[in-house]
Amino acid sequence: MVNQSLPLDTVFHALADPTRRAVISRLLKSPAPVTRLAEPFEMGLPAFLKHLAVLESSGLIHSEKRGRVRTCHINGERLAAAEGWLAEQRAVWAGRTDRLAAFAESQHSQEQEE
Amino acid sequence: MVNQSLPLDTVFHALADPTRRAVISRLLKSPAPVTRLAEPFEMGLPAFLKHLAVLESSGLIHSEKRGRVRTCHINGERLAAAEGWLAEQRAVWAGRTDRLAAFAESQHSQEQEE
DNA sequence: TGATTGGTTCACCATATGGAAAACTATAGA
DNA sequence: TCTATAGTTTTCCATATGGTGAACCAATCA
Structure with a gap:
């Protein structure tokens, strides 16, 4: 349907959600693990993880896992x-x-x- | 589901599509009627009108109809x-x-x- | 008046999105 | 080792999105 290969598509789409914008605002201050990031929101973890996946596939954030904790970082560029x-x-x-x-x-x- | 009342939601969502971004780029140069705007795109008019509706409800553009021609304008703010x-x-x-x-x-x- | 042009509306369809619930994996800590 | 913690996966659901074709309305124009 839509050619999601264009980076602007995925970036703007990622920004079109208040939860994801809040995550970005939070991560701009410092990196944080998944559950810490999820705390302010009402939704369950699976739903929140989908938001993180959208952010990550847009390139706005990246993450790495050490032990059992995944830490997320912003990609300012x-x-x-x-x-x-x-x-x-x-x-x-x-x-x-x-x-x-x-x-x-x-x-x-x-x-x-x- | 989503609280679409937030203006940033609708604006970023409107921008998350190459057709709509192209329309914006076009309208930044000058106002234009619907069929003129639709020319460069492969899709049918009904589909294109939906894109215009998304742009208009986000406040990125506005339009007025004179006679049978609807002219679209950009909202730079x-x-x-x-x-x-x-x-x-x-x-x-x-x-x-x-x-x-x-x-x-x-x-x-x-x-x-x- | 009759035909064309510019736009609109409607019914329909496939896929994407955002969420929930439940079950599961793997690391840390007592 | 047992248990709690951090995250993951899977299945499922309702609604939104982006597109189609066909029918339709209303100004122009010949």
């Missing part, structure tokens, strides 16, 4: 990939192709909005 | 909302809470990647 696409689009919106100018633009308008 | 969330996350990743510093940071690392 993938976040940057998504941000980069959006920044490019906003650059077009601002009527420019120069990416640095676009960043300055987004920065500026964001300050005004707050 | 919604794109900025997604970019803003990502920028905040990357700010944490960079070990900072200052958003301007985070933008500078993302700008810097993106130049290095190319």
Whole structure:
């Protein structure tokens, strides 16, 4: 059906869920084991593991297992990939192709909005 | 099942599809009517209209109908909302809470990647 | 008026997604 | 060794998603 090979597809899809975004926010602070990560959420572990699988297959996180505990880490570069696409689009919106100018633009308008 | 009320959910979900991202890229250049927008894609109009509905309900685009022609427009601010969330996350990743510093940071690392 | 164009609606289908419950594996600790 | 802990696998279910074809409505235009 959909060609899920495109990295942006999987990254944006991974971000389209509050549980997964919360996991990312948490992991940005420091790596953490699975059960620690799962604590704040109401769902069972199997459901939570599916979210982790989505995050991992999108490349937003990776994990390694030592003993019986699997520790998850963030992959900041993938976040940057998504941000980069959006920044490019906003650059077009601002009527420019120069990416640095676009960043300055987004920065500026964001300050005004707050 | 999922609480789709959160705007970020619907925005990221809308972005998680190459057809919809292409429509956004197209609309950033200028508004366009439905059939013009649909031209580049293989799918039938009903399927394409569903994509437009997803984009519209996410707030990324809006449209108005004059005569029998519906013209679609981009909503740049919604794109900025997604970019803003990502920028905040990357700010944490960079070990900072200052958003301007985070933008500078993302700008810097993106130049290095190319 | 009749035909075309632009869009819409409807019924339907296959697959994906997000969740639950239960049973299981393997490492750590007492 | 026994038991608790951390995670995994499997099966199952309801709903969402992305697509189709066919019928339909409403402006234009010849």
